Amino acid sequence: MIRLSVPFLYTVPVALVTASLLFISDSLPTETIDRSAHPTFAKLPEKPSSAADETLYLAPELDATLWAETPMFYNPTSLDIDVKGRVWITESVNYRQFTNKAEGRLSHPNGERIVILEDTDGDGRADRSKVFVTDPELISPFGISVIGNKVYVSCSPNIVVYTDENGDDKPDRKEILLDGFGGLDHDHGLHALSPGPDGRYYVNVGDAGPHIVTDKDGWMLRAGSVYTGGSPYNRTNEGNQTSDDGRVWSGGLTLRINPDGSGMKVVGHNYRNSYETAMDSYGNQWQSDNNGDVANGISRTNWLLEGASLGAYGAKGTHTWQQDQRPGQSAALAQWHQEDPGVLPIGDQTGPGSPKGMTVYEDDFLGAPYRGMVLSTDAGRNALIGYRPSMSGAGYRLTPYPLLSTLPELPTDYKPGKAETDNRRWFRPNDVAIGTDGALYVTDWYDAVEGGHQMNDREGRGRIYRIVPRGKKLQNPRIDLQTTAGQINALLNPAVSVRAAGFAALAAQKEKAVAPVLALLSSLNPYHRSRAIYLLARLGAEGQFEVEKLLKSGDPRIRLVALRALRSITPENSTANPELTAGQQTLLPLLGNLSTDPDPAIRREVAIALRDVPYDECRRMLLNLVREYDGKDAFYLAALGQAADGKADALFADLRPTLPADPAEWNSRIANLVWEFRPVTAIPMLKKRAESKKLSAEDRKQAIVTLGFIGNPEAMSALTELATSTDKTTAEQATFWTKKTSAPTRQTPPPATETVAAAPVKTEEPVAPKPVSKPAEKVIAQAETTQVARSAEPKPVADRPVQDSSRSAVVLTEPTTAAPRPDVATSEPAKPEPAKVVAESTKVAVKEPYVLTIENRKKAPTTGTSRSALAGQLVFTTSCAKCHRYGTKGKDVGPDLTNIHQKLDREGLLKAITNPGAELTPGYEPWMIVTKPGQTYYGFIVAETGKNLTLRGITGQNHVLEVSEITSRRQHNRSLMPSSSTIGLTDQQLTDLIAYLNKE
Known part of the structure; x- marks a missing residue:
């Protein structure tokens, strides 16, 4: 996992440099900045009144004040600044009341509010607060932009526009600009709407789809992924949906729209849960994202190539990264599909965190070195972070510099559970905006817990900090929009x-x-x-x-901005409507001139513009662009992949005469191009490369991966042959792809018997269990909390001995028979037969099969108790490894726990182990799937295409089911993981297990 290796501070010189050095379009100013010294942060002159013991750390040339706090507003989620310099806040007090019950906590029964804050006397602190609107249709809004007399509020499923016609700070009109977004009352739904430098708006939405949105022109977006859960409103979602442009967009998205809601276009996709796309005035897009996998979560901050996939899910949103993880591939690379063609490289990979609102600072009010900084709030790491981008070929890499925090340095092993006792971690910056005076305004959600759809604060506390240059007073200018x-x-x-x-x-x-x-x-x-x-x-x-x-x-930077500006006014065709527009016909000669430009950023922009242009209209341009690829620039290669989309075979036919006759002689440049383009006509050559003894294991693996992503019958035939290779690595890599894409097989259910099936427990072929008297749904519901005792030897269930009484075993005595596997059942009724079943996994009352036992343990039993990580390893091996992986031990049924210590401390681990149903890790929500042959499957959906659904059973076996054979599906809200008391862990064992997982 990549860690921050930069110091927390840097020195700011007082000298400015000439304007000629400052103008670097698409890059940062080139003034020389001395970062050799890194002074310690100074304590603020005043301690915030809402946190008397708190110290803020920031660069010594900056100052910060507590500008506003509760009760002027509550639970801030987003902010913006209007032309008068006032701060507008969206509140989220009623957040997830289906979980965070209103009893005992602040609630707004009349709806969420939009609040205006103002500093009327210019002393640097807010002294006036007014409510712009209270709207019962607002449920947890997560974005706001105030543009002229219109207030745009992002609140799934709608983008709402309030218009103040007479300037009395009350809405005179309410309209729905766009609707159909997923993520109602879910923090993976609709996020910020931000204006760009081109006069259009950029909208961010998370992966809680599906997003079925029609713009004002009638153009329809259809986007989704395999992600479900997190709220009772997010039951169904699916990838591989085609929008009206003929493309498949998946996961979270950035959309571009005209101010009137027309002209919608996807400009980035396949995120997990990006909160905001910040546009700089050059037209660069910057965004952050996080992966919520509890053990391996890796946050990232990126420059966004227009139209690119950022790899949160498989190419069409139908696979989780866990299913796509290839043999020998690290979680850090697999989580964002960083070794897949068509995926943009990560800018800054930072480890666990919770990045949220962003902006770009473009002025000198804070000092010259701050001009061009990308600013990102991270509520998980308790910091406002500045990023200095640097050109890397046709893209950017990012270097982080923390600017504001309640900690003297960023935590490298973020543990949100500790926030319950360490109030320094209650600083939860979730948005940042620049005032009309050049000051920074940072909202603080202020809560003991961040992430996991949770909130502990019952008072709705929140704060806003204002950051200014030390020793200077900034004032809001008067702006008259009428002149x-x-x-x-x-x-x-x-x-x-x-x-x-x-x-x-x-x-x-x-x-x-x-x-x-x-x-x-x-x-x-x-x-x-x-x-x-x-x-x-x-x-x-x-x-x-x-x-x-x-x-x-x-100046190449001026050329780039000019090209982007002309593209911004040019209507474009699409895959679904391939005829070139009149504007494109005019622009094509200009693109041709720039296709040989010496600057890779300009050629990258040309490549993007050619994505949907037919090959015969852009053949020469595209060959020019390919000729300039150096074999190393991953950003440029991603842009070429977009340009070649739908034209790969025609392009490869033109390139082939220039290639060595023997595919094993291809250099890395050629191999990378074929990997990115994936032409079908290259299949025989790729097979030869995969078989070649001349090539390294990495080169052979690249050829196999390319075949896997081509994925047609000819490619699969080649992979099937390669799976029989005598080379172990080749066979292993090829076998992965043949299993990943293999068609489902239907088996005839064997006759029912009176005993548990004689086959070993580890096999999970879809066989039908003995018919039961209760409906299958009830059987599966009980499987959430009870698991039938199983044995490899056939033995009447009633003859099994009851477990030791210290484990509080429950004997089920109502009529039932035992199913040989809890993830497959039948819905066919039959004559019941009484049986005694020992509940080996969870101990719950039979009358309440949906309710997990919540243990009476409030604090981790560690005080005054010896802890042994070695003993905890034994507990893990015997009690947890059947479902969880820790390092090289265990199975990949539930979440990987290798890095769980970076997400949870002892208290958090205690809660997860003793009450596993309190929070379900995304992607591990259990589903019951019923098929036409009368079989019922239970487990986790790990992939779904238009034809097949892959369900991972609770023993780890994947079942590939035909979608057409599925008669019903239902998501359950209870964890399949038994609680610690259910499996009989003593306090000492629980203490040792926590010590082991926490790497103590």
Whole structure:
């Protein structure tokens, strides 16, 4: 796992540099910054009144104050700044009341609120709070943008627009801009709507789909994944859905829309739960994401290539990373599918965390070194983090610099459970915005727990911090949007939404605004110049002519922004509608000129623009772009993959005459291109590479992976042959793909018997158990909390001895018969026969089969008790390893616990072990699947395509079922994991097990 290796602080010089050095479009300013010294943080001059013992740490040239706190507002989830410099807050007080019951905690029965905060006397602290709206239809909103007199609120399933016509801070009109988003009352649903520099809006949504959204033009998005759970409203979801552009988009998404809700397009997908896409004025997109796998969760912050997949799920959203993890592949690489073609490389991989709101700082109010910083809040790591991007080929790498925290350095083993006792961890920054004065405003959710859909705070506490340069007073400017000068001032303002209002007002003037906007190209601030270029493209033919001239600029960064600006006004075709638009016909010659540009970022942008252009219209351009690939630039290769999408075989046919006749002679550049493009006509050559003794194991594996991703019958035939190779690694890799894509087989159920089946317990072929008297659903419901005692030897169930009384075994005496496997049952009724069944997994009252026993243990039994990790290892081996992996031990049925100590401390581990049903790890929600032959399967859905569904049974065996054969499916909310008392762990054993898992 990659750790932060950067110091917590860096020195800020006082000298500024010339504007010529500052203007680096698509990069950071090039001023020299001395980071050789790293002073210790200074304590703030005042301690926040809501946390008297708390100290904030930040860079010495900055200052922070507690700008506002409860009761001026409650539970803040998102913020924005309006043209008057006021702060707008979305509250989420009624968050997940189906779990977080209103009794005993703050509740807003009339609905969630949007609150306006203001500093009226300019002393740097809010002194006025007013409620803009209380709306019963708002349930846990997670995003807000205030643009002019419109307030955009993101609240699944809707993007709501409130319009204040008369400026009285009350909505006069409410409209639904877009609806159909998944994630109602779920923090994996609809998130931020953020304006971009191109006059369009960018919307983020998590993976709690499906998202079936129709824009104002009638264009429909259909997107989903295998992720379900987290709320009673997220029961169904599926990947491999085709949108109206003819493409399959999966997981979380970034959408681009026009301000009126038309023109929707997916510009990034396959996230887990990204909260916000922050746009800088060059048109770069920045986002963060986290993987909630409890043991191996890895957060990341990325530059986003337009249209790219970020690899949270399999290519079509039908597989979890666990199912796609290949032999020998690390969890760190598998979680984000980093060794799969078509997936964008990660920018900064940071380990466990909970990143949320983002923005980009583009001015000098905090000092020159802060200009160009990507700012990201991370509630899990209790910090506001700044990232300095650096060009890496056609993309970016990111270097983190923590800017604000309640800890002197970032934790590398984040443990949210400790927050219950260490109030330094209660600092939960979840959004950041830039004021009209250039100050930073950071919201603090302020809770003992972060993540897992939980909240411990019952008072709705929250805070906002304001960060300014030390020793300077910043003031909000007066901006008049009714005049051209005021609109220009708004366009140049640090506050993102204020800029958007200025952009819209100037764009409405068309050619009248060309002269004042053109004058901005001489601005000392390069971000201001970039905003002007985007705006000029919207100012009619005269403005577009000026932008087109900039394509010939000697500065490659200006050329890039100009190209992006022209693309932003060009309607594009799609796979579903392949005919080129008139705008594309005009743009193609310009793209042709740039296809040989020496700058890889510009060629990357050309490649993106060619994605849906037919091959005969872009053949020469695409060959130019491929010729410039150096064999190393992963970002450029990903862009080429987009350009070649749907054209791979035609492109490979043109490339093939230039390749060595023997595929084993291909260099890494050629092999990488074939891996990314995956042409069907390369299958015989890939097979030869996989068989070649000349090549390294890694090169042979790459050929096998390419065959696996081609996945057609010819490729599968090649893989089947390779699976018989005498080379162990080749055979293992090929076998993985043949099993992963093998078709389901249906078996005839054997006749019922009076005893448990004689086959070993480990086999899980779909055989039918003896008919039972109770409906299958009730049998499976009991399987959530009781598991029939099983043996490899056939033996009447009633003859099994009852367990030791110290384990509180429950003997079931109601009429039933034993099923040989708890993940397969039958729904056919039959004559009942009484039997005594020993409940080996959980001890619950028979009358309440859905209720797990919650043990009367409130604190980890560690005080005054000796702990032995060695003894805990034995407990794990005997009690946990049948379902969980820890290092090299155990099975991959439940979540991998190897790095569980990075997510949970003793208290958190205690809760997870004694009450496993309190929180289900995403992807491990149990399902009951009934098929036409009368068989009922129980386990975890690990993949689903249009044809097949893969269900992992509770002993780890995967069942591949035909979707057409499924008659019903039902998700259950109870964990399959038995509690510690159920399996008879003593306090000492529990203490030792926690010590082992916690690596004590």
